[in-house]
Structure formats: structure tokens, C-alpha cells
Amino acid sequence: MSPGHRTISYADLVIDRFRDWPLTECRADCPPGRALALRGLQIVHLHREGLAEVLLTQEVISRLGTALTASGRVDLPTVTGWVQVRLDTDGDLFLLQSLVSLAIQANDPGTGPLRRTITTCPLYVTERDSGPSRRRHRRVVRRRANTPA
Template structure:
């Protein structure tokens, strides 16, 4: 390796891979990193060089969570709609590309009104550095009269 030459990281490869997609690169402050947004909606977060978080929506992550978790490459946070992909190989980049395609379809408000609210990604730590913010932000939806207090 030449002096001053920095090897390219998987996070850099992710940004390069989605350059011609309908996504915009932004800076993320909490924790530091980069994001790829779709119409100002965060779809991909890159907080570290070896992982990416994708906002699939709660419905999609609930439907595919078991299969994605079984792959051993993805951690799914169904309460938030986010999934974290480990980036170690080119195959991981292809998996991420497929998940981002699903995320764009699930989150594209240009074709329909938004159905799901965006929650913080699992890396957005609030209060304690050891516990992800999605543990603090569980929202329970009550449906019908059976769940109403007496």
C-alpha cells in the first residue's frame, strides 16, 4: 500500500453503489455517521464502517424478520422497522442493495401517502450508551374497546 493511500471501506462502497438511486447522502449527528434519504426520509444509516441500518418499516421487518435474522448477516428490530446488515463481503453489499430496494418501495410517499412513522435507528443511543434507543421508544397502539382501561 502506498503512503497516504487509504483503503476504501464498505460504508464508502455503499455510498458509491447507491449514487444513481433516488437517494441523497446526508450527515447524521446522533451518533456521527452518514445517511441516505428518500425525499428527506432516512432509509440507510452508516454509523460504522462495517454495518448499515436500513429502515424497512415495521410491516416489512415483521414479515421478513425471521428469514433475515436466520441469514446470520442481519439483525432485525421489528418494533422500529430497522434492520442492521453486517458488511464484510461483496455478498453483504448485494443483500443490502436488495433491502434498500425494498425500503424504497415501502417508504416511497410519492406513490402513496406515508403509512408508518419513522422511529430512530437502533444505533441512535439515547441516555445510555449500552442500550439502543428503540428500547425507549416502543409505541403501543390500542385497537378496539377490549384494550381500553375500565
């Protein structure tokens, strides 16, 4: 499937592919983007076109990391339990489907309470650490404005 012939985004294809799975579409905890959650735990993030992040857990990554990186389609950016999958072809969507199946098995909270993702996804960490935060800057400005002259 070449990008010039595609009329639907990969994020939409991913959401559609998992429509009948035990996953719920939601807004990513680390914006921007969409996510798929398993009983409240986000296990898939779709922050930008052509890239999906899957929460596999460190245990699964330590077992399969060599094979995942050898595929040339998966990156293991940090020690967070998340992997990044490039989405360019139908084969990549099938790879993503397999990884999401593993993520469900590795992260299934059973019938326990809803929970939030405990580890920050790699894209969010990279963007957060790439420069000064606007929120931090605004706080500094407010403090200076409230400081007596």
C-alpha cells in the first residue's frame, strides 16, 4: 500500500483493525494522539502518522528484543517497556497486530480495577526532554509578575 494511494490514515486503519478486540479507543495520556486501552491501561499510542507505540513490558522485550530489532520495523528506544513500530505497509499492520496481542497477554489486568499507564511512552519522553517546557516558562513568568517590586 503506497502512501499516494492511501485515503485513510494509518491511525484510522489501526483503530479499525482492533475494533473487535478487548480494547477501547481513547485520547493518549501523553498527548497528542489517540490510544487503545485494555481495561483502562493504555497499551497502544498513535501520536503521529506512520508510528505506533506498544507497551510490551520489559520482560517481553528482553525475550524478543533481538528478533524485534532484526525486523527493521521495530525500535526499542528506551528501557520503558514500550516499542515503536513504523507503519508503511500492510505487513507492518500485521506485525503491529501480533505485538498488540503480546501486549494484551503481558498487561492483562484481569478483572481488576481500571488503571493508568505506569510508564511514559518514548515519544513523549523525547519531546518533553527536547527543550524548555512552555508550562514551566509560564510558571516562571507568573512568579515574576506576582513578586513585589
